Amino acid sequence: MTMFKLPELPYAYNALEPVMDEATLHFHHDKHHATYTANLNKALESHPELAEKSIRYLIAHLNLLPEDIRGAVRNNGGGYFNHALFWDMMAPERSTSFGGPVAGQIEKDFGSFEKFKKKFSAAAVSQFGSGWAWLVWNKDHLEVLSTANQDNPLTEGKKPLLALDVWEHAYYLQYQNRRPDFVEAFFWIINWDYVNELFEDAKKSRKCGAAE
Structure with a gap:
């Protein structure tokens, strides 16, 4: 039986400080x-x-x-x-920058980066209890959505491009109950290079949710 293995972090444990300690x-x-x-x-x-x-x-x-x-x-x-x-989907602060094909698509589908950020942040902050906020590719356009617990947009046939964990264990040691502060800080450590890779792969895929 193939066993899934815990992946190693792609950076040091302190690499995302001060956003994530x-x-x-x-x-x-x-x-x-x-x-x-x-x-x-x-x-x-x-x-x-x-x-x-x-x-x-x-x-x-x-x-x-x-x-x-x-x-x-x-x-x-x-x-x-x-x-x-x-x-x-995260990287040390300022090691990547917003740009590339996904930037153009965000401006097309949301109007501007700031409008996207506002919508994504609202999805993260307003998620009741435990869950995630997502930027996804849905057939021919981008969407922002949230899911409860550990649900993933792939189950709905949508391709995840960016995710933010808003379970309390993701931020409570550092931010306590200040989820909005955590969400705001997250934008400093987004790995836009990886988001662009996922975006390009999603557009090439003929059907969402295909096995890889």
């Missing part, structure tokens, strides 16, 4: 992401026929999974996949 990254990656990884593997043990399926396939095709593990894959597979994306 070292203690938060250790706690978030080493504890929370590791737990999702272990629980996903445990859920899949009873279904070796899924051994060759990618995590993207599993999340995009939840309705096709055996009923006895569907909930566990939705929660733990979602947690595994969402966090794997999240780490790569």
Whole structure:
């Protein structure tokens, strides 16, 4: 049975400071992401026929999974996949800048970067309880949306390009209950190079949610 492995961070634990401190990254990656990884593997043990399926396939095709593990894959597979994306969607402050093809598409679909930022921030701040804010590619245009818990837009056939984790464990050690401050600071560490890569891949893909 193929086992999913906890991915290493693509930067040092203190590389995102002061926006995201070292203690938060250790706690978030080493504890929370590791737990999702272990629980996903445990859920899949009873279904070796899924051994060759990618995590993207599993999340995009939840309705096709055996009923006895569907909930566990939705929660733990979602947690595994969402966090794997999240780490790569961030980079040390000012190491990348807003630009490239996705910048043009954002201006086309939202009117300006500031209008996009306002809409994305509102989705993040207003998400009740635990969840995520997303920028996604939906067939031929960009959308901003939020999901509860560890749900992922792939399940709806939409391609994630940018994600922000607004579970309390993502920011509470550093920002306490000041989620709006965390959301505002996040824009300083977005890895726009990676967002552009995902955008180009999403446009090339003929059908959303295809296995990779």
